[in-house]
Amino acid sequence: DQQVKQNSPSLSVQEGRISILNCDYTNSMFDYFLWYKKYPAEGPTFLISISSIKDKNEDGRFTVFLNKSAKHLSLHIVPSQPGDSAVYFCAARSSIKAAGNKLTFGGGTRVLVKP
């Protein structure tokens, strides 16, 4: 039972255009969401996050939108750059204290930015 889903395994976009990555979740106890970026042979690196009390968070070229009623979030990258080519993971944290800070990840979306 996948609680976090990224339904698009891959995305190809032209340099300078917008990349939109989508993520859906099923667990209503999730209260904090993160996006991680991963290059081959490296660990995931944190990109941006959003608390469930917000619907938007922006950091430079990266914006995350959260729609709680739809249990959906998206990551917008604009403008896309060739260095953004990587696998992007959506992750969520439960508000249940006993769960600590463990993250539940989606399956990832591979982004290719073409020059």
Place this chain on the structure above:
Amino acid sequence: GAGVSQTPSNKVTEKGKYVELRCDPISGHTALYWYRQSLGQGPEFLIYFQGTGAADDSGLPNDRFFAVRPEGSVSTLKIQRTERGDSAVYLCASSPTGQSSYNEQFFGPGTRLTVL
């Protein structure tokens, strides 16, 4: 400062053997996590330490898997009687605290385990 380090970076072993994977978290981070990433999938939670104690080991797949963090810093993930299905990248992450705070987790580069 140094990030999370993991050793070895690659480990090839034979079915039935015992392996140990090591994680050095960022200095001062009290929370430490182990995840496993199989090919084409996202990382899956295995175990979480708060200090020296395992606060949540609900992700360990079976009793062949065990992890320790005796001094609240370095952690070792131990796998007994390895099986081919254990082949994956094992990721370690740490964060300043682990409870009720919005702390990002910092990941190491992972150990790629291959069981032949």
